[in-house]
Amino acid sequence: MAEAANGALLTVAGLEAWYGESHILHGVDFHVRPGEVVTLLGRNGAGKTTTLKSVMGMIGKRSGSIRFDGAETIRLTSDRIARAGIALCPEERGIFASLDVKENLTLPPVVRPGGLSLDQIFELFPNLKERLGSQGTKLSGGEQQMLAIGRILRTGARLLMLDEPTEGLAPVIIQQIGRTIARLKQSGFTILLVEQNFRWASKVADRFYVMEHGRVVDGFASADLEANKQKLQDYLGV
Amino acid sequence: MQALYGQLVVGLINGSFYALLSLGLAVIFGMLNIINFAHGAFYMMGAFAAYFLLNWAGLGYWWALLLAPLMVGAVGVLVERTMLQWLTGLDHLYGLLLTFGLALVIQGVFQNEFGSSGLPYAIPAELRGAQNLGFMFLPNYRAWVIVFSLVVCLATWFVIERTKLGAYLRAATERPELVRAFGIDVPRMITLTYGFGVALAALAGVLAAPINQVRPLMGADFIIVVFAVVVIGGMGSIMGSIVTGFALGLIEGLTKYFYPEASSTVVFVIMAIVLLVKPNGLFGRTA
Ligand SMILES: Nc1ncnc2c1ncn2[C@@H]1O[C@H](COP(=O)(O)OP(=O)(O)OP(=O)(O)O)[C@@H](O)[C@H]1O
Ligand SMILES: [Mg+2]
Numbered sequence: 461m462a463e464a465a466n467g468a469l470l471t472v473a474g475l476e477a478w479y480g481e482s483h484i485l486h487g488v489d490f491h492v493r494p495g496e497v498v499t500l501l502g503r504n505g506a507g508k509t510t511t512l513k514s515v516m517g518m519i520g521k522r523s524g525s526i527r528f529d530g531a532e533t534i535r536l537t538s539d540r541i542a543r544a545g546i547a548l549c550p551e552e553r554g555i556f557a558s559l560d561v562k563e564n565l566t567l568p569p570v571v572r573p574g575g576l577s578l579d580q581i582f583e584l585f586p587n588l589k590e591r592l593g594s595q596g597t598k599l600s601g602g603e604q605q606m607l608a609i610g611r612i613l614r615t616g617a618r619l620l621m622l623d624e625p626t627e628g629l630a631p632v633i634i635q636q637i638g639r640t641i642a643r644l645k646q647s648g649f650t651i652l653l654v655e656q657n658f659r660w661a662s663k664v665a666d667r668f669y670v671m672e673h674g675r676v677v678d679g680f681a682s683a684d685l686e687a688n689k690q691k692l693q694d695y696l697g698v
Numbered sequence: 699m700q701a702l703y704g705q706l707v708v709g710l711i712n713g714s715f716y717a718l719l720s721l722g723l724a725v726i727f728g729m730l731n732i733i734n735f736a737h738g739a740f741y742m743m744g745a746f747a748a749y750f751l752l753n754w755a756g757l758g759y760w761w762a763l764l765l766a767p768l769m770v771g772a773v774g775v776l777v778e779r780t781m782l783q784w785l786t787g788l789d790h791l792y793g794l795l796l797t798f799g800l801a802l803v804i805q806g807v808f809q810n811e812f813g814s815s816g817l818p819y820a821i822p823a824e825l826r827g828a829q830n831l832g833f834m835f836l837p838n839y840r841a842w843v844i845v846f847s848l849v850v851c852l853a854t855w856f857v858i859e860r861t862k863l864g865a866y867l868r869a870a871t872e873r874p875e876l877v878r879a880f881g882i883d884v885p886r887m888i889t890l891t892y893g894f895g896v897a898l899a900a901l902a903g904v905l906a907a908p909i910n911q912v913r914p915l916m917g918a919d920f921i922i923v924v925f926a927v928v929v930i931g932g933m934g935s936i937m938g939s940i941v942t943g944f945a946l947g948l949i950e951g952l953t954k955y956f957y958p959e960a961s962s963t964v965v966f967v968i969m970a971i972v973l974l975v976k977p978n979g980l981f982g983r984t985a
Contacts, residue, residue: 516879542881554876558868566862567869568880615881 469494469650470515470546470619474524475534477507477514484510486674487524492619492652497645499653499661502671503697508654509551511671512621515652516548517541528619543571547617551624551654553608555596561588564596564607568615575616576647584640585610602633609640620644621652626660638664658685658692670695702955703834709951710944711840711909714847715741717943718902719924720931721851722895724939725858728871729891732782732793733933737924738917739804740896743770744903745912746808749817759822759908766904767897774896778889801918808914816911843905850901851940858936867891871934926969932982942980 468491477485485507492498500508514522517538526534533541547568556564565581565588582589585606591599599607605625612620622641626634634657641651641664655661658668662685670678672695680688719737726734747769748762757765777800785792825839858864870877870884878884903917910916931942946965954961972980 518875518879538875538879539881539883542879548879550876554873556869556872558872559865563865567865567877569882571881 467494468492468527469496469529470652471527472511472515472525473527475511475514475526476523477510477519478521479510479519484674485514485522488514488671488674488676490669490676490679492650494618494650495645495648496667497641497651497653497665499655499658499665499668500671500676501655501658501661501668501692501696503695506671507674508671509623510674512548512623512652512654515541515621516546518548542568542615542617545572545616545618547612547615547620549608549612549620549622549625551627553604555599555604555607557595557597559596560592561594561596561599561607562592565592565611566614568611570615572616572618574618576613578614581610581613584613584643585636602629605629605633605637609637613644619650619652621654623654624656625653626655626657634660656696658696700834702952705951705955706948707834707836707840707844707951708954709948710844711947712950713944713947714844715902715906715920715943716924716927716947717851717940718847718898718905719921720928720939720943721854721936722898723924723928724931724934724936725854725867725898726892726895728934729867729888730778730782730793731790732785732797733790734892734895735794735798735921736777736801736804737797737896737899738919738921739801740770740774740899740917741903741906741920742808742912742914742917743773743804744900745819745907745910745916746812746903747900748904748907749819749912752819759904762904762907763901767900770900770903771893771897775889775893777896778892782892783885783889801921805914805918812914814913814915816913816916819907819912821908839908843909847902847905848944850898851943854898855936855940923965926965928979929969930965930972930979932976932979935979935981938979938981 470492472491473489475485475488476483488507488511500511502508510519513519515526517533517536522534524534525532528544528546531544533544556567559567587603588606588610591603596607609622609625625637638660644651653661653665662682665682667681668679669676670692678691678695719741723734723737726732744766747766748759751757751762751765781796782793785796821839825842828835828837829841858867866877866882866887870887874884906916927942927946928939930946931938946968949968950961950964953964
């Protein structure tokens with residue numbers, strides 16, 4: 461990973477993280493440039509989710525360096541990091557049962573200008589508009605995923621982190637999410653994606669990193685996916 | 699019949715206090731996951747604050763209604779910042795023991811200073827007298843306590859269930875770490891929630907001062923029944939605690955009229971039955 465990180469929006473270097481006593485990340489290095497879509501790949505338990513949560517400041521014990529937009533964030537609390545312009549769509553989606561769809565959608569406060577309006581979000585996810593009054597967790601899995609993505613688009617965050625947005629969804633909805641990511645990229649969002657499905661991800665991502673045992677062990681551009689296919693299949697065990 | 703209506707009013711008065719106190723307990727439990735055993739002590743402190751304001755600062759009932767909850771709420775904020783916040787993530791038992799100990803300390807200090815007998819607190823001049831309703835005389839102060847408590851309870855319900863601030867509270871009750879990662883200062887919200895719950899208890903204390911006198915142990919006796927009310931209603935439900943509070947006050951009042959021997963135990967009997975039939979309480983969520 462000796463590539464120059466100059467001009468990167470997010471630069472993670474030597475990131476280590478712990479859950480209590482268990483040491484999970486052992487020095488993670490990668491970067492994301494403005495406007496890029498970067499995907500983290502890796503087997504179950506490799507530390508992808510932990511990496512996103514560390515960037516978000518949600519892991520209590522972490523060390524190393526996480527620079528966002530030129531500023532060090534490793535010691536900031538997650539509310540400060542959110543206000544700096546990073547937003548996370550968590551793996552378990554995190555839809556609130558005691559909030560209706562509208563409340564879920566408008567829960568995250570707008571932290572800076574540049575976010576999407578509600579109408580723009582409904583344009584991306586028309587289903588949500590029809591379900592505004594429903595209890596958040598009464599939505600289907602796909603709709604919940606749309607809600608989880610939609611609600612971080614309003615905030616004006618520049619870096620969107622999506623943790624396995626296609627997990628457990630039907631092919632049509634996976635396509636819809638793919639189109640959404642492409643459109644977000646067009647509008648200038650920077651996206652850090654965690655994905656198991658690298659074939660799907662190769663359509664939206666500019667670059668890949670591969671994680672193994674709490675480290676980034678490889679990285680290549682989407683264009684080089686074919687050349688790296690065999691290696692990748694070994695990494696992922698598919 | 700006069701006696702029946704009289705008991706119903708007494709029941710509604712008690713129900714008002716049950717509702718205010720169990721509402722505060724529910725709000726605190728939701729956000730902090732702490733069973734606040736110090737609630738009775740804060741209720742007592744509210745009544746004492748009203749007494750001090752009157753006798754030391756010359757500020758009467760209406761000022762007390764505003765200032766006592768703020769003062770005691772500030773004590774609550776201090777307690778949360780200095781003690782309770784360190785219990786985050788630990789078992790319920792720690793919070794319960796800490797607040798129980800706190801209640802003993804607070805009540806002990808007040809008992810040392812003021813003894814066990816009651817200090818008088820007069821009904822404000824504007825609320826003396828009674829209304830002749832034809833079928834009964836309704837003392838103005840009692841009517842005020844019932845109506846005002848109901849308004850405070852419903853306003854609290856409205857804020858929590860129907861506003862943006864309430865959405866933050868509900869969301870933070872479910873997943874505080876995610877709400878924080880959206881940019882909301884959840885620790886401060888938790889502190890203020892505790893302060894608010896405590897302030898509700900203090901408000902009930904001020905309302906009770908002219909009715910029950912101001913005594914160091916006024917909360918200690920009362921809070922046991924309130925906890926039974928909370929168990930019946932189910933922890934954590936806002937509307938549940940309000941409805942259960944008023945309903946059990948009424949049931950107690952009716953029991954006093956029809957079968958006075960059971961009036962002090964009826965709440966506990968109901969609690970036992972509810973625990974058998976619906977262990978999570980009438981309005982409780984299954985967790
Ligand atoms: N809350 C937790 N407490 C303790 N250990 C955890 C916790 N969450 C995850 N782990 C451990 O940390 C390691 C990395 O988990 P992580 O969730 O980051 O993996 P992942 O790459 O996202 O996997 P998946 O593809 O299954 O989502 C795993 O070994 C996991 O068991
Ligand atoms: Mg994961």
